[in-house]
Structure formats: structure tokens, C-alpha cells
Amino acid sequence: MPHSSAAARDDNENLESLVDSLVAYHRLPQAAVKDVDPTRPLAQMAKEELAAIREGLLDEEECLRLDQLGEWLEQDLVRLKPLLEGRRERVVTSWALVHPDSRLRHEGRTLLVNAIGRDPAAPGSALPADPASDLAALLVGLEARRESALTRLALDRYLRLSGDYPQARLLSLFGTCHALSGARRALQRRPAPGQDPEHPARLAESMAECRYYLSLAERIAEFRFPPLVIAVGVSGSGKSRFTSGLVSRLGAIRVCSDAERRRLHQLPQDKTYPQAQAVPPAVGIFGEVATERTYRHLASCAGTLLDAGIPACVDATCLKRWQRDLLRQQAEARGLPCLMVSFEADEATLRRRIEKRARRLSVEVANSLALLDHQLAERECFGDEERLNLVHLDTTADNAAETLADLIEEHVKLV
Structure with missing residues (x-):
């Protein structure tokens, strides 16, 4: 299996560089492992971890909960x-x-070894598996250290960079198994009776850790009713800036039109293609056909996240009624809550933001402002049915970010 020396270098990693490294690694050719059974690592891990934990549990109720986890995994x-x-x-x-x-380090602390915290001694760990196993190990490791905000940031960044949204549907399955690995490791750290003067305290500590991991496994496996948030607004309205805060606070994963539009046209993700900038005709990424294709892809990605039990936030202009309907139907078809947020600012503020961004991107200011005028003229008013699930956010307000999170929590009962 090919690995460059750079890819195999062992370093202290921050979260962003670690996620970037994971995405790049999972894209490498893996010709040597094509013919394996993709279900085998999961089946082996689930069976052996459950058996090992059961041997160490004495409480009948805990054994029953373990059996229920086993049935869910199966x-x-x-x-x-x-x-x-x-x-x-x-x-x-x-x-x-x-x-x-x-090592994964954050604010001067080491959080995880082998950076993703995966147990190399876990059953089936040497077997090739779906990339979701690595990502799930990282998420479980962060969550086990009470770093929920980092857990959400890691998932959002990985999915946005990889575009592998179907992987999200596998995270609960792999995550539950990795949480069971944590419970088994906690039991293995129990001191033997009579060999440690602090035996009672250390025994209680290891059992408490085991129970925490079992509770984490149950939370991961729990059936959820995630909401869909649809961000609506013209350029400069503040959609991207304010929806980014939903990731760490509410756990919503953003599906961004600019990133997915570039991905559909196989354009570099690290380069910006503003609509006001001249784009080669062969690309045509902002034409009507390309736009329809983009919105259908956004809807598909959002639906996949909802199927995985993960809150989704679509970040796009959504100026047309058909675009909003297409996205809203992803939640309604699944019987899930949906909220549209209209991001708004006065025209002077919009123009000032557009000018600032155009200069930063070295784009003609006049073209960017012309695009804004076009969007303002083309946007379609919300219909009566849409207003049932619509809130307005003034992005010029001092507390706009807190207001947005509060509105979402209130309307979709996310927390």
C-alpha cells in the first residue's frame, strides 16, 4: 500500500491539520485492500468487545443494557x-x-494519542475498514474527553473537505464500537485485589470510566430527530459567518453551496470563484443548469445527514421558491423539523460588506455590486406555507449570533 514519507510522519497535530491529514489519507489509492469484506471489522469488533465487557460486569441491569447495545449493533x-x-x-x-x-494537541494539552485516539489493540483494528471507522474513533475520543465543540468542528470540517456525506450514516455504527473499546480498556485497568493499597478508589474510578463509555455508546446509538436549517439571503447578508457558529454550539453540519458547486465541477476547493468574476465558459458553474444541479446535490447531501441523525444547515442564497421547496422537502419527507432563516441587512450594509469582500478577493467591486443588485431584483418573496417555518434575523444587531442560536433552539427543540 503506497504511503509517502510525509504522510507517515508522526507529529503533534492540531485539529485542523489532523482532519486535513485524514481527508488526504483516505483519498490515497488503497489497491492492496480492495477484496476484503467491509463488514468483517465491525462484526469482529462488536462481538469481541461485547464479550470482553460482559466478563467484567457484575450488575444485572448493566448486562441487560449491554445486551440491548449488542442487539442494536447486530x-x-x-x-x-x-x-x-x-x-x-x-x-x-x-x-x-x-x-x-x-498526538492531537489543543491549547497546550495532549488530547489523543495516535492523534485519532484509536485503540490499536481493539479486535479487528488491523483489518482494512471504511474511512468512517477512523473518523468515528476521532469523534468518540474527543467526546470522551468532554470536548463536544471540537467533536462538532472535526465532523463539519471532514465532511466539507471530503464531500463524503454518505459516510455520516456509518458513524453511529462505528462510533458505538469504538465507545465499547473504551469501556473494555477501562475494565482492563482495574487493579487486582490485594495488590494495590488504593484498590477501592482505583476500582471505583475504572468502573466509573467504563460506565461513562457505555453511556456514550448508548447516546451514539440513540435514535434522533435532527432538524434542517435553511439559510436564505443575498450576498453579504452574513449567512456563512453566522451559520458557522451553529457548528460548535448546536452540532449542525453545514452544506455550503460554494464548496459543493466547486466539487461538482471538479474545481479546487481552496480557490474562490465569485459569481461576479469572469469564469471560463467551459466551466459555467453559475449557469441555470449548473445551479439546478447544485441545489439538487445540496438537497441530497442534507437528506443524507438527516438520515444519519445529524442536524443539517444548508448555506446557499436560496432566492427562488423552487430552491427552498426542494430543500424543505428533505425534512418534511422524513417527518423532521425544518426552519428557514432569512438573513437580512439594510442595503447600505450589504454594499459595504460586498465592497470589502471584493477587495479582499481582488474582484472588481462594480461587478460584485451588480451581482447584488441582480440578486435583490430576482429574489422571490416567501409564500404563506414557507412563513410557517420562517424566522428573520437582522445580522447588523450586536447579538445576532446568540439570537440565531436561540431562535433555532426554540423552533426545532434541538437541545
Whole structure:
């Protein structure tokens, strides 16, 4: 299996560089592992971790909860087997095995070893598996250290950079198994009776850690009713800036039209293509056909996240009624809550923001302002049905970010 020396370098990683490294690694050719059974690592991990934990549990109620987790894992593995089979070509040897000495550090603290915190001694850890196993290990490791905000940022960044939204449907399955690995490790750290003067205290500590991991496994496996948030607004209205705050606070994953439009046209993600900038005709990424294709893709990505039990936030202008209807139907078809947020600012503020951004991107200011005028003229008013799920946000207000989060929590009961 090919690995460059740079890819295998073991370092202290911050969260952004770690996620970038994971995305790049999961894109590497993995020719040597194409013919494996993609369900085997999960089945082996679930079976052996459950058995090891059961041997160490004495409480009958805890054993019953463990049995229920086992039943859920068995059923979910059957339910998701077609998805795993369809992703057979993506299986990869774990990033953790290639970077055994790396560390994830945050604010001067080491949070995770081998950077993603994956247990190399876990059953099936040496087997190639879906990339979701690595990502789930990272998310479980962060959550186990009470770093929920970092957990959400990691997931948002990974999905946005990779575009692999179907992977989200596998995270609960792999995540539950990795949480069980944590519970088993906690039990293994129990001191033997009579060999440690602090035996009672250390025993209580290890059992408390085991129970925490089992509770985490249950939370990961729990059925959820995630909301869909649709951000609506012209250029300069503040959609991207304010929706980014929803990631760390509310756990919503953003599906951004600019990123997905570039991905659909196989354009670099690190380059910006403003609508006011001349784009080669062969690309045509802002034409009517390309725009319809983009919105259908946004709807598909949002629907996949909702199926995975993850709150989704679509960041696009959504100026047309058909665009908003297409997105809203993703939630309504699943019986899930939906909220549209109209991001608004007075025209003078919009123009000032557009001018500032145009200069930063070295784009003609006049063209950018002309685009704004076009959007203002083309936007369609909200219909009566839309207003049932609509809130307005003045992005010039001092407390706009807090107001947005409060509005969403109030309307969709996210927390």
C-alpha cells in the first residue's frame, strides 16, 4: 500500500491539520485492500468487545443494557450492509496504524494519542475498514474527553473537505464500537485485589470510566430527530459567518453551496470563484443548469445527514421558491423539523460588506455590486406555507449570533 514519507510522519497535530491529514489519507489509492469484506471489522469488533465487557460486569441491569447495545449493533449492521458493500472500494488501513506516535494537541494539552485516539489493540483494528471507522474513533475520543465543540468542528470540517456525506450514516455504527473499546480498556485497568493499597478508589474510578463509555455508546446509538436549517439571503447578508457558529454550539453540519458547486465541477476547493468574476465558459458553474444541479446535490447531501441523525444547515442564497421547496422537502419527507432563516441587512450594509469582500478577493467591486443588485431584483418573496417555518434575523444587531442560536433552539427543540 503506497504511503509517502510525509504522510507517515508522526507529529503533534492540531485539529485542523489532523482532519486535513485524514481527508488526504483516505483519498490515497488503497489497491492492496480492495477484496476484503467491509463488514468483517465491525462484526469482529462488536462481538469481541461485547464479550470482553460482559466478563467484567457484575450488575444485572448493566448486562441487560449491554445486551440491548449488542442487539442494536447486530440490527444496524444488517441495515447498513448494502451501504458498506457499496463503499467496498473505499476501505483503508487505519490512519492510526500509519501514525502510531502522533498526538492531537489543543491549547497546550495532549488530547489523543495516535492523534485519532484509536485503540490499536481493539479486535479487528488491523483489518482494512471504511474511512468512517477512523473518523468515528476521532469523534468518540474527543467526546470522551468532554470536548463536544471540537467533536462538532472535526465532523463539519471532514465532511466539507471530503464531500463524503454518505459516510455520516456509518458513524453511529462505528462510533458505538469504538465507545465499547473504551469501556473494555477501562475494565482492563482495574487493579487486582490485594495488590494495590488504593484498590477501592482505583476500582471505583475504572468502573466509573467504563460506565461513562457505555453511556456514550448508548447516546451514539440513540435514535434522533435532527432538524434542517435553511439559510436564505443575498450576498453579504452574513449567512456563512453566522451559520458557522451553529457548528460548535448546536452540532449542525453545514452544506455550503460554494464548496459543493466547486466539487461538482471538479474545481479546487481552496480557490474562490465569485459569481461576479469572469469564469471560463467551459466551466459555467453559475449557469441555470449548473445551479439546478447544485441545489439538487445540496438537497441530497442534507437528506443524507438527516438520515444519519445529524442536524443539517444548508448555506446557499436560496432566492427562488423552487430552491427552498426542494430543500424543505428533505425534512418534511422524513417527518423532521425544518426552519428557514432569512438573513437580512439594510442595503447600505450589504454594499459595504460586498465592497470589502471584493477587495479582499481582488474582484472588481462594480461587478460584485451588480451581482447584488441582480440578486435583490430576482429574489422571490416567501409564500404563506414557507412563513410557517420562517424566522428573520437582522445580522447588523450586536447579538445576532446568540439570537440565531436561540431562535433555532426554540423552533426545532434541538437541545
